[in-house]
Amino acid sequence: MRRPPGTAMIVRMNDVPLTDLPSHVEWCLIQAGVWEPAARALLGDVDITVRTAADMGCGPVGWLPLLLERWPELRLVGVDTDQRMLEEARGRLAPSGTGTVELRGEDLFSSSLPEAAFDLVHARTMLSTLGWSATQLAGYVRLTRPGGWIVVEEPDTTSFEPPPGTSAMAELLGLTREALLLAGKELDCGRHLDELFGDAGLEPQWRVAVVTLPPAHPYHLLPVILARQHADDLAAVVDAASLADLMLAARRDQQRHPEWTATVTLVQAWAVRREDQ
Numbered sequence: 001m002r003r004p005p006g007t008a009m010i011v012r013m014n015d016v017p018l019t020d021l022p023s024h025v026e027w028c029l030i031q032a033g034v035w036e037p038a039a040r041a042l043l044g045d046v047d048i049t050v051r052t053a054a055d056m057g058c059g060p061v062g063w064l065p066l067l068l069e070r071w072p073e074l075r076l077v078g079v080d081t082d083q084r085m086l087e088e089a090r091g092r093l094a095p096s097g098t099g100t101v102e103l104r105g106e107d108l109f110s111s112s113l114p115e116a117a118f119d120l121v122h123a124r125t126m127l128s129t130l131g132w133s134a135t136q137l138a139g140y141v142r143l144t145r146p147g148g149w150i151v152v153e154e155p156d157t158t159s160f161e162p163p164p165g166t167s168a169m170a171e172l173l174g175l176t177r178e179a180l181l182l183a184g185k186e187l188d189c190g191r192h193l194d195e196l197f198g199d200a201g202l203e204p205q206w207r208v209a210v211v212t213l214p215p216a217h218p219y220h221l222l223p224v225i226l227a228r229q230h231a232d233d234l235a236a237v238v239d240a241a242s243l244a245d246l247m248l249a250a251r252r253d254q255q256r257h258p259e260w261t262a263t264v265t266l267v268q269a270w271a272v273r274r275e276d277q
């Protein structure tokens with residue numbers, strides 16, 4: 001099962017007969033739906049005047065409509081490298097007040113957005129997905145005006161309990177954690193957001209959002225979708241055929257346990273950029 005060093009192989013997920021899985025865009029929409037109540041709760045607690053905001057790696061929806069709903073006069077920027085995501089986001093945004101939305105197809109690591117221009121900068125699941133957490137956080141601090149808020153949301157998948165008597169999902173999650181660590185990323189970096197913020201010179205407040213999914217909810221596919229999303233990294237720890245078998249087994253386990261419910265966790269951390277930063 002474990003690939004010996006030096007024999008890495010590219011996993012071509014098109015070869016995997018898992019055709020009924022949600023697309024990446026659909027998955028981001030499912031994820032945004034699961035975490036919408038947590039987002040609303042946090043947005044309700046923002047106690048500064050927000051006229052400008054950026055959602056980094058916004059995907060097909062991210063926080064964009066929620067930000068506009070909360071501050072209808074907002075000048076809002078969404079950043080994503082994937083034009084399909086931005087197309088989807090464009091179709092979902094209908095500014096109702098005098099707010100404006102700019103969707104920028106650019107890499108958040110080399111963004112040309114102006115420094116200290118935003119009252120609020122948000123990023124969800126971008127540290128766990130892309131790594132380079134210190135670089136990302138430093139970038140978000142740079143974009144935020146002194147006195148503005150930096151908000152980061154990251155998962156803690158350790159609360160995800162697969163159906164009793166099954167092993168494929170746990171194995172997939174374990175391999176994904178290991179593969180991401182080898183690639184310099186941390187799947188469950190929600191557990192360490194306070195340290196990451198501290199290292200960036202920020203004093204975070206944080207809270208934990210926990211959702212027990214309804215039976216048969218599509219977000220139960222989390223281990224399978226994460227494996228698909230990180231297939232390139234997984235090639236360092238598992239061969240393509242074994243990964244495909246595990247994904248199929250996990251999918252089957254999910255379908256055989258329609259009554260099963262898992263618990264998912266998102267850690268939300270936020271901090272104010274100090275005047276001297």
Ligand SMILES: C[S@@+](CC[C@H](N)C(=O)[O-])C[C@H]1O[C@@H](n2cnc3c(N)ncnc32)[C@H](O)[C@@H]1O
Nearest residue numbers: 032057058059062080081082085107108124125
């Ligand atoms: C897991 S999705 C999260 C979407 C959104 N943040 C949310 O939680 O609803 C990751 C998103 O980051 C985008 N992305 C990946 N690499 C990026 C980069 N270097 N710069 C900007 N966006 C990126 C992907 O296209 C995708 O839309």
